[in-house]
């Protein structure tokens with residue numbers, strides 16, 4: 001059995017509905033990637049989520065939701081006296097902003113038990129993590145996680161890093177820049193967004209972004225750029241350009257990048273080129289942004305996620 005593990009924090013999500021109410025769901029960038037990967041992969045793959053949750057009813061609810069949606073939770077550690085975080089989505093002309101209540105979430109303990117971390121990273125075919133996975137940890141624990149990922153990569157895992165910048169979660173801009181380079185240095189695949197790289201590193205072109213992540217050892221880099229052309233580079237192949245289809249009805253851009261990551265990695269591990277993976281990923285993301293909330297089960301012919 002092949003194992004696809006996403007690592008990070010899943011939260012209770014409050015997403016606005018058209019009648020002015022909020023719909024409760026569960027989401028988090030790496031969990032969203034796992035959810036999309038689960039929809040796309042066949043039964044020869046187990047999709048797992050690696051995190052830490054509490055032992056309370058809210059944590060029970062999250063695990064039940066994951067299991068009901070085919071995500072293996074045996075890679076989740078449970079601790080007393082903590083619970084899961086919460087965030088709400090605010091929408092303005094289809095663009096979203098988030099408010100978080102996550103400072104004390106159990107997921108912040110992700111790298112506190114290194115032996116456990118090694119046990120869940122061992123013998124995985126794909127491990128995906130993000131800038132958010134790193135941002136929620138202390139600077140020391142970021143190093144612990146990076147070392148564990150490096151060991152897993154040496155053991156044969158394809159490690160993928162979605163940079164997903166959330167400036168509010170980092171202690172400083174310098175810490176964020178260092179964290180992104182650290183994450184990329186233990187990854188085979190890096191999935192940055194150009195607007196974020198521009199703001200964070202002052203990149204002038206996508207080539208600058210590609211150059212930085214190549215330098216620290218990435219083998220595949222897809223620089224997303226919203227509705228504009230994605231520049232994708234792969235070792236031994238070079239750069240390709242993939243322009244997303246035009247979407248006139250952007251309802252909620254939440255999880256555009258997360259669904260892109262799921263679609264990209266699933267296509268790549270099935271033997272496609274990085275350019276083909278980008279095309280598939282863009283097609284999925286284009287559908288996701290035409291729906292509210294992070295997870296869009298109706299794309300796959302299913303009812304609403306909650």
Ligand SMILES: Nc1ncnc2c1ncn2[C@@H]1O[C@H](COP(=O)(O)OP(=O)(O)O)[C@@H](O)[C@H]1O
Pocket residue numbers: 164193194224225226227230244245246247250253255256257258260281282283285286289
């Ligand atoms: N307005 C849009 N029209 C068409 N595709 C889009 C649009 N916004 C995002 N996408 C698709 O979603 C992908 C990820 O979006 P982007 O906003 O760049 O990433 P992130 O959400 O990680 O910041 C893009 O590469 C593109 O394929």
Ligand SMILES: O=C(O)C(=O)C[C@H](O)[C@H](O)COP(=O)(O)O
Pocket residue numbers: 027028029030032087098132164166253254255256257258259294
């Ligand atoms: O911000 C966080 O910590 C979250 O995980 C909440 C969201 O579900 C994702 O951030 C969505 O990610 P995008 O694909 O970039 O829209």
